Amino acid sequence: MVKARPRPAVNGVASADRVLTVLTAFRIGDTALSLVELVERTGLIKSTIMRLMVSLENHGFITRMADGRYQLASEVMRLNAVYQEALDLERHVMPRLHQLSELTGETASFYVRHGAYRMCQYRVNSTHRLRLHLQPGDMRPMDEAAGAQALRAPYAVGMALHKPYYSRGATDPHAASIALPIYGAQHELMGALVVSGPASRLTEETAETLRETMLVTARELMRSLGCKGTEVRAGQNSETVQ
Structure with a gap:
């Protein structure tokens, strides 16, 4: 059984451009991304990404899996449905x-x-x-x-x-x-x-x-x-x- 990792605390308010940078790091074919992969794709440091992910998870855009990887959540699908x-x-x-x-x-x-x-x-x-x-x-x-x-x-x-x-x-x-x-x-x-x-x-x-x-x-x-x-x-x- 994979042990769930503790979640980092959120300090301050994440800027909109960094939030969007993280969301747009996901590409077609991705099922989930690790913290290392997100660092490579966004150029942001780990601590910043971890704080952003907590905000995104709280708003339903991201789900943090038990192994620490991240995947897009239902709010992204809802917005896509609104767009369509x-x-x-x-x-x-x-x-x-x-x-x-x-x-x-x-x-x-x-x-x-x-x-x-x-x-x-x-x-x-x-x-x-x-x-x-x-x-x-x-x-x-x-x-x-x-x-x-x-x-x-x-x-x-x-x-x-x-x-x-x-x-x-x-x-x-x-x-x-x-x-x-x-x-x-x-x-x-x-x-x-x-x-x-x-x-x-x-x-x-x-x-x-x-x-x-x-x-x-x-x-x-x-x-x-x-x-x-x-x-x-x-x-x-x-x-x-x-």
Whole structure:
């Protein structure tokens, strides 16, 4: 029986660049790495690596085996799954955003809930010179803007909508937007499909003319994500298809 070695104490906070240096030392084909191998691959001293490994183990990125070697743990797999899911979502969302921006002449975005905020995850900007200047990754409050309203809509409510949410001046006094919630295969809220522009151009009357375009695009996107209940035609009051 292999005797487990004692674990070193952690003193201080490991710097991010050294943590990443250790994690990226693992290569395809590695099952586990010894301390000596990590020293050779990273150029860090043993005591530094041992301290880093304790932090990484505490956060679920590394498992220390009984023989003292280290292997990647479940948190790495979870982040990889998040990454793959994001890539897959992008494949579904981006073509619709390009289509929506072309059809409406305005900026089309996809927002997701991020704690107490909404985050712009994907975006296709309008070709107009006068437009809102936001980029993917930008945060906005969960206020009364159309996108925020869509991100609060439960499945039964969102699927019954016969026109998008509309807001004017909710976050920015000069901006207006229309939005619909987007649901996935398990009826989970995936995000919000948003068209935004200057309030002088995206009026409530203009939003009404874009209603069918928004509804059709949202249902196409949900169908591609495997969501049931999207067979209802645009412009109709819908009932959830279970």
